[in-house]
Amino acid sequence: MKEQLKHLDNVTLHIAVTGSTGAGKSSFINAIRGLQPDDVSAAPTGAIETTMIPTMYTHPTMLNVKLWDLPGTGSHKFKAKKYLKEVKLETFDFFIIISSERFKENDIMLAEAIKESKKLFLFLRSKIDNDIQAESQRKGFDEQKVLSQIREDCHRNLKDMGNPNVFLISSFELHKYDFQTLIDTLEKQLPAHKRDALVLSLPIYSSKILEKKIETFMKQSWSAAAASGCIAVAPVPGLSIACDAAILLGFFTKCYYAFGLDDESIDKLSMRVNNPSLKSVRNSPLVVAIGQKKLSNRVVSVNK
Template sequence: TATHFLPTYDSHPEEIPGVRENLENNDVAAAAARIHEYLERENNIPLNIAITGVAGSGKSTFVNAFRGLSNDDEGAAPTGVRETTSEVTPYPHPNNPNVMLWDLPGIGTTKFPAKKYLKLVGFEKFDFFIIISATRFTENDVKLAQEIQKMKKKFYFVRSKIDNDIQAERRRRDFNEEETLTEIRDDCVHRLRGLGIKSPQVFLVSSFELHLYDFNLLQQNLDRDLPKNKRDTLLFVMPNINPEIIIKKKKAFQSKIKYYALGSAAGAAVPLPGLSIAVDLALLVGAVTHYVFAFGLDVPSLKRLSAKTGVPYTALRAVIISPLAAAEITKELLFKVMTHVSSFATLIVAEEASRFIPFIGIPAAMVLSFTTTYKFLNVILSELAEDAEKVFEKALGQLIVLNRAPQTTCILLEINCDTSKKHK
């Protein structure tokens, strides 16, 4: 049967239930439908993140930063010195509306008393909770954490506005950034223990400088705690705060390429000239569009990054090589890119020609289609990941200049340094 001719690339069609059986029975339409349904489901997994804390703790700013927005961007959560969140308010991620951040009112207010808080905000729909404080965590924060724990859901303590604390401490002659951070963290942990949390972990975060402090550690914990499908959904919307995030995104995307290739092979089994390439291009549009948005290489994301870092949009575009970045992904554009590379053009021609070979023509066309899609997506993915790294370096290079903090430079260059010593 046709399925025996397909390369596996460390994967088997039975990973998607029913596909192998469909192919062995030559029911190509059913196999293609199953693969399409699987990819649609994987790319549209909902993720609901609850952000809570007292008034003035920086919830809304954190929601905006997580979504890659500044406080004055269109669609940003409103911020201010007074309580700006009086209702449970959802904010979709601009690059994936299936990822929703919920800005919750502070616990313990008249409208949202501590005892009824989880019920009133509708805790069932949230995948995890982030409890934010700009000073010390309160008894109400602890009560909330304990109730969340009873409901068998995850919560994370985030100490916000760390940049303000560091700026204030810099005035001291004996200032040492690491010691200050340790002091703040230990104080939060000690207080939470005193209020009844056995082994608290506190993440120090600046919503204006996510690449610093503990946001990356928070991401690692979320990555560990979430189930696989939700983990990838979160990963693909995470801001590119370091090269490791970009590498993780690339690896996660690579693990799904085999399914697109399998869908391509199923399309090639239909003996109609030109149909296979049409099916391939439809699959590729969805995959490549997902890549571009996840790496932050779409035009709106690049413009937001430009506004946030002060690096001109044209300067960010200048380091990008792929013709698919900062562009609308269409079948025509992908076909142009694919046929521009001689090796892919040759595979496409060979696939169409093989259909006319008696007996082995269709299986051969399936193998060629699988191979073309598999290799093409790997090439495009690598190019876009490299472009994302270049954009990151360009943007973060400017942030180093703006911050003018020795520790910032050390973190970004991944070198060890003692910030208590003077730096030239």
């Protein structure tokens, strides 16, 4: 059980995000990490290409999840296989190919090269909120009709790929459009341990993702409880208490971050939903205890 817990804690998930210049790669990476564009550790965003070399962004609270902002594919000199060799294809668990308009020839070339290597890839059509906002000014506006037209246009561009799924998303409104369908699709295709890492790293953008996080922690709680119970029979004085504390602290610390109970996450959520009373959550004895323990550990690490 201890080995299983260790495996769950140490599993890494490498997500590669690529696409043409200005498609919103950095905005998507920030959204997955629960960050705003002006946060200190946010990936730089802009209308021009801001990524010239593969750049890794570690998730701010789930350090085993790494998101990679890859250089844009818009150059006329783009060579898909050379590109994948340079960015080290084998590093990544799956690729996200993003476009804010039509998928271009280079996007398709890249997808075909990834497919040859038997790696998972998905197409994302970004900035859907901008499209909806622009179309809403027209008479007879129908949001579902606009979404269907965008989806059909993407499929026409990708017909040579065998009509793959295209997920319509807004990096600033994850609760809308196809983001949850994207996550459901990844859950089906990723190995179980990678799937758990993905779910625990996601910001809480809907009641469904909250339920998924709870389900994941319920599974892991049995491993933590069993490991703790096995150690309790050890004949070494003091060992049971020390190990129980370490196992439970590790488990609850993951809960602390995955459910956004740290001060920064609570403040952001409170502002987003305009509900100051949410800040009272930080007064929970468990939240206070874990927060103090984490702060103490950080001070010790800095001193070392």
